[in-house]
Amino acid sequence: MSEAVRWLQQCRAFPHLLCVRRPYSSATSPDPLKGGILQYLCNWFYDIEYLVGWSTKLRYRNLRRKNAxxxxxxxxxxxxxxxAYFVLSNRGRVRFQGQETWFCADRRGKYSSDFLQLxxxxxxxxxxxxxxxSYDGLDNLVKLTALRSLDLSRCPHVDDWTLSRLHVFKDSLEELSLAGCPQVTDRGLACLHQLEHLRRLDLSHLPSVPTPGLIQILVEEMLPQCEVVGLAPDSGAQMSRDGREEPGVPSGARRAGEIPA
Incomplete structure (x- = not known):
């Protein structure tokens, strides 16, 4: 049953609902008792459709702007x-070789321009x-030949296509976090096999990955030199190659990127 039919049935059952006026209409809607129910419903659903479409376009435009x-x-x-400029503009953190401190933005999005000297x-x-x-935003990172640590946890737009581009870091990347990325699936994880120097991979809280215990075993087979955390059924537990759980360090105990300078 469509929303229009359901609303029409409610109007017939409760005539007093027709007297309710909607604020913020895109046009001056006539009184439904005078202009007719069909015209009232037409104006109502046109406004809703317009607002949804406008909101979707605005979000897409902002996403493209932030990944320019x-x-x-x-x-x-x-x-x-x-x-570094791209990362800081998105309120991230960045660290240069030989530096112990991170460049990061404050709560208002402001950051120091000292990194321009590096x-x-x-x-x-x-x-x-x-x-x-998103996938497009990686255009700003793919030329980093010395990148050793990359934290993409809780990024809602990181998907399997995004992971397929991480092969450009195969000669340097040692630590990667994809924890809490809702669009990452087992297909995207298969693209990580080219990261031969990866030493730690955080795959905690991936809702789109089925059978996490089995996927962890497969990822460990694919990257035998890498410590894979987060896919075990219990928090902080790791899955051995024979399928048994082993105690491990919780995925949140150490943040991605905390490697020696």
């Missing part, structure tokens, strides 16, 4: 500074957890 390619910045400052220093760690990074 920083090509002009790359031409002036180089790949590493441009990548144009010849490679970026080794990036934390974009909770950001709106």
């Amino acid at each position: 390619y920083y090509g002009h910045t790359k031409e002036i400052y180089g790949d590493n500074v441009a990548a 144009r010849d220093v490679p970026v080794v760690a990036i934390d974009l957890s909770g950001s709106v990074l």
Whole structure:
């Protein structure tokens, strides 16, 4: 039963509902008792459809804007500074080689511009957890040849297509976090087999991954040198190759990117 038919039945059962006026209408809707029920319903559902469409377009436009390619910045400052600028603009954190401290934005999104002086220093760690990074946003990171740690946890737009682009870091990436990414599936995890130098992989809380215990065994077979955490049924437990649970360090005990300078 459609929403229009259901609403029409309610109007017939409760005539007093027709006297309710809607605020914020896109047009001045006539009194349903005078202009007719059909015209009233037409105006109602047109407004709802318009608002939903406008909201969807606005979200998509903001997503594209936040994942825009920083090509002009790359031409002036180089790949590493441009990548840092992109990360900080999305309220992430970035660390350069030989630096113990991270560059990060404050609560208002403001950050220091001192990183502009490090144009010849490679970026080794990036934390974009909770950001709106998408497939297109990776254009700003793919040229980082010394990236060792990447935290993409809780990124709602990181999907299997995004994981398929991480092969560009196969010669340097040692630590990766995909914890809490709702669109990551077992198909995307299969794309990580090229990350031969990966030493730690956090796959905690992936709702789109079926049979997490089995998937963890398969990932460990695919990346035998890597510590895979988070897919075991119990928090903090890891699955051995024979299918038995073994105690391990909880996935939240150490944050991705906390590696020596």
